[in-house]
Amino acid sequence: MPYFDAASAAPLHPVARQALLAALDEGWADPARLYREGRRARLLLDAAREAAAEAVGCRPDELVFTSSGTRALHDGIAGALAGRRRTGRHLVVSAVEHSAVLHAAAALEADGGSVTEVEVGRTGRVDPAAYAAALRPDTALAALQSANHEVGTEQPVTEVAEACRAAGVPLLVDAAQSLGWGPVAPSWSLLTASAHKWGGPSGVGLLAVRKGVRFAARGPADEREWGRAPGFPDLPAIVAAAASLRAVRAEAAAEDARLRALVERVRTRVPELVPDVEVVGDPVRRLPHLVTFSCLYVDGETLLHALDREGFSVSSGSSCTSSTLEPSHVLRAMGVLSEGNVRVSLPRGASAEEVEDFLGVLPGVVAAVREQLGAPTGASDAAATSEELVVDSLGKRCPIPVIELAKVIGDVPVGGLVTVLSDDEAARLDIPAWCGMRGHSYEGERPAERGVAYTVRRRA
Amino acid sequence: MPYFDAASAAPLHPVARQALLAALDEGWADPARLYREGRRARLLLDAAREAAAEAVGCRPDELVFTSSGTRALHDGIAGALAGRRRTGRHLVVSAVEHSAVLHAAAALEADGGSVTEVEVGRTGRVDPAAYAAALRPDTALAALQSANHEVGTEQPVTEVAEACRAAGVPLLVDAAQSLGWGPVAPSWSLLTASAHKWGGPSGVGLLAVRKGVRFAARGPADEREWGRAPGFPDLPAIVAAAASLRAVRAEAAAEDARLRALVERVRTRVPELVPDVEVVGDPVRRLPHLVTFSCLYVDGETLLHALDREGFSVSSGSSCTSSTLEPSHVLRAMGVLSEGNVRVSLPRGASAEEVEDFLGVLPGVVAAVREQLGAPTGASDAAATSEELVVDSLGKRCPIPVIELAKVIGDVPVGGLVTVLSDDEAARLDIPAWCGMRGHSYEGERPAERGVAYTVRRRA
Numbered sequence: 001m002p003y004f005d006a007a008s009a010a011p012l013h014p015v016a017r018q019a020l021l022a023a024l025d026e027g028w029a030d031p032a033r034l035y036r037e038g039r040r041a042r043l044l045l046d047a048a049r050e051a052a053a054e055a056v057g058c059r060p061d062e063l064v065f066t067s068s069g070t071r072a073l074h075d076g077i078a079g080a081l082a083g084r085r086r087t088g089r090h091l092v093v094s095a096v097e098h099s100a101v102l103h104a105a106a107a108l109e110a111d112g113g114s115v116t117e118v119e120v121g122r123t124g125r126v127d128p129a130a131y132a133a134a135l136r137p138d139t140a141l142a143a144l145q146s147a148n149h150e151v152g153t154e155q156p157v158t159e160v161a162e163a164c165r166a167a168g169v170p171l172l173v174d175a176a177q178s179l180g181w182g183p184v185a186p187s188w189s190l191l192t193a194s195a196h197k198w199g200g201p202s203g204v205g206l207l208a209v210r211k212g213v214r215f216a217a218r219g220p221a222d223e224r225e226w227g228r229a230p231g232f233p234d235l236p237a238i239v240a241a242a243a244s245l246r247a248v249r250a251e252a253a254a255e256d257a258r259l260r261a262l263v264e265r266v267r268t269r270v271p272e273l274v275p276d277v278e279v280v281g282d283p284v285r286r287l288p289h290l291v292t293f294s295c296l297y298v299d300g301e302t303l304l305h306a307l308d309r310e311g312f313s314v315s316s317g318s319s320c321t322s323s324t325l326e327p328s329h330v331l332r333a334m335g336v337l338s339e340g341n342v343r344v345s346l347p348r349g350a351s352a353e354e355v356e357d358f359l360g361v362l363p364g365v366v367a368a369v370r371e372q373l374g375a376p377t378g379a380s381d382a383a384a385t386s387e388e389l390v391v392d393s394l395g396k397r398c399p400i401p402v403i404e405l406a407k408v409i410g411d412v413p414v415g416g417l418v419t420v421l422s423d424d425e426a427a428r429l430d431i432p433a434w435c436g437m438r439g440h441s442y443e444g445e446r447p448a449e450r451g452v453a454y455t456v457r458r459r460a
Numbered sequence: 461m462p463y464f465d466a467a468s469a470a471p472l473h474p475v476a477r478q479a480l481l482a483a484l485d486e487g488w489a490d491p492a493r494l495y496r497e498g499r500r501a502r503l504l505l506d507a508a509r510e511a512a513a514e515a516v517g518c519r520p521d522e523l524v525f526t527s528s529g530t531r532a533l534h535d536g537i538a539g540a541l542a543g544r545r546r547t548g549r550h551l552v553v554s555a556v557e558h559s560a561v562l563h564a565a566a567a568l569e570a571d572g573g574s575v576t577e578v579e580v581g582r583t584g585r586v587d588p589a590a591y592a593a594a595l596r597p598d599t600a601l602a603a604l605q606s607a608n609h610e611v612g613t614e615q616p617v618t619e620v621a622e623a624c625r626a627a628g629v630p631l632l633v634d635a636a637q638s639l640g641w642g643p644v645a646p647s648w649s650l651l652t653a654s655a656h657k658w659g660g661p662s663g664v665g666l667l668a669v670r671k672g673v674r675f676a677a678r679g680p681a682d683e684r685e686w687g688r689a690p691g692f693p694d695l696p697a698i699v700a701a702a703a704s705l706r707a708v709r710a711e712a713a714a715e716d717a718r719l720r721a722l723v724e725r726v727r728t729r730v731p732e733l734v735p736d737v738e739v740v741g742d743p744v745r746r747l748p749h750l751v752t753f754s755c756l757y758v759d760g761e762t763l764l765h766a767l768d769r770e771g772f773s774v775s776s777g778s779s780c781t782s783s784t785l786e787p788s789h790v791l792r793a794m795g796v797l798s799e800g801n802v803r804v805s806l807p808r809g810a811s812a813e814e815v816e817d818f819l820g821v822l823p824g825v826v827a828a829v830r831e832q833l834g835a836p837t838g839a840s841d842a843a844a845t846s847e848e849l850v851v852d853s854l855g856k857r858c859p860i861p862v863i864e865l866a867k868v869i870g871d872v873p874v875g876g877l878v879t880v881l882s883d884d885e886a887a888r889l890d891i892p893a894w895c896g897m898r899g900h901s902y903e904g905e906r907p908a909e910r911g912v913a914y915t916v917r918r919r920a
Contacts, residue, residue, distance in 0.1 A: 003497055008490045009692070017484060024477060028662070030468045034764050035773035037463055067527030067663065068691025074680050100690075103680035196692060202488065203527065203663045203694030220534050220563035230560075231528025232469070232656060234663030234697065304494050313495035 088138025
């Protein structure tokens, strides 16, 4: 049964499993203790730290193990901000960071600090010049992911780091999605990662802080991990995380090439096989294993369930929960279609056969969902009935507003207007995206008595 | 090789190991996802939560899994304080809480709040009336351990909870040391625990918050665990924690009786076998598996190393690190001897033979350490040389100041005075304790040009 959601959580790597089992026997004691079980645990912890630091590209005493990537981000951002509080309370992030970064930014704003979100282009890539322009004299910290978790686009970390260096601002790089594939260019000041993204166990994040970077850990004092990650360390998981990072790195070059070709196949074939699809994300500067596309006239959750019934596990929309109904902040920042969004992220070892099976199943699944939702199948052959039409989609969830728009566009003449009334936030993204895909003009939005009125001019 | 430090970390229970292995295969995916691997993970998480909640004695939706007992305490205290901020910013704790509680209290004070530490008696037990008297109209939270981690004394949780209820103050009970032995009486408002204390894996803490208790999680928002424990859940460890809690509870009654008798044996035999020993902690209202004693004229760290060489792993002094040179805050609060402190905490399955072996080895080890330090072996037979003597122990670490005091006490007549100059913080605790053990009068301390002058009157 193909599992294609490695970007959420990768299945445990065999080396991780083996190391975990060994460390359950050897590493359960408190590494701070003086007796033999404690000394043995300390040796394992030290060795894991050295191995992880080598893979990260830092000194062992710059690296601590946290309980998750989210904790590494929350605590890393808070500590870096506190360490430079005298400089100011301004944080720069890209608009497509992981929600853990954006939540930390929101916490800063709630506490009286300020945040600049640097916009991205349609591929999800941040412009280094725009990022540099956001840096201010009171900027305490800048954060940028190494690669995007939803669309796979690599960020220009080296260029942004250079701008940060010139401005004297430390740069935190969230390397959660990329660390298993290779080290981040060494220009970062802080770096975070998450073991279960590379095939390590859950329960382990990494937080590296370069010597010389001002850092003041927040929260109550604690003796563990130099005060940067409180609580008894989960040593078996840490040992497994370090061992598996080393193992996946050894396989990375070969697996990168193999999966990159499979993803390229998906990027090429999906638009050929499924009508009205937009493949998003940078086609070249991208993670090897991840591809995202959006299908017009399709509801993402329904599509996921349908693919699940066919045996394919993929993800959609927002990266963090299944319960979020809002469109993904990443797709919104990119200005691309969000409806019918599918993220395919191949785990190591995914086979060409599994990918072909997926490509074989996808067109029928999308067609069935579209039929079920009553999506238009071609150009309307009705004669134009009016110069201007209003479609009331109030109370209807995405993709219904776009489907209803598509159904009536043929009812106005070329140059005529259709206005869609919608109270679904996704319409703000998807109606302009539909116009772009269909060659119509998006004329803008205005508040309506209920919801928002989106106006489209028929061009073809 | 006998491991007698279960109160730091218990070896993994076989049920925990088995459950962990199963959940590595079944529970690595994201439980928030809609596909089958996610649904399977969600089922495991829900089942673990139900099992743990039943053992705790709460509803499943009142319980979240944190990454450690320390995190549960830090985040539970912060959340409860924030939830009742309008009431006030006063926190009541006992003086013998785990350092994670005292560190959270210090963080509150650093942030402008106030803390009352309720003193304990010589057994380490808090007086419910004294605790009740510390509650104020602006008290936002009270915290009390179910049993002490260093000396095993059980606290009067039910009586203190009653006082808190009467005052309208929520009570957080730190059940880290006791939860494996049985549920806490249901009068708590918040409860915390740590899985590796009961034979579960490291990486799992519990935080239970009763419905109706005001709670406002601090830090950046996160969707996991109702916002109370951010980050990807360590599901295999959580499953193992819940399964092992159930397993140890099933064995608790029999193991409690068995270990209680072994501890009783240690409590009785150690003072018979080793001269100048003080067994500390409540002899009756105590944890079944834990006993602590202090040996006069002995340095704790040296004693630990000597016992380790004989194959016995025990703990000493402060519970959290091996590097702390200050005497344990628990022993200090109890006003008992801190030098040569040894905590024996038996893991489940510890045998009577292991305990007898320990009792067989201990006297020789203590005697060797004393000889090495030049401790007095009996009453000095020198004639009194002076009505008043001053011993300069400046720059000498515990237990040397007490050893030097003991060596000269025979040099003054009964009724005469010896003053010890010392700059070691432990002397403040150990000189009065030595007087108590030897029947001399402790006359008090005063600042000296360097260090502190402690004066003792010879009584026998």
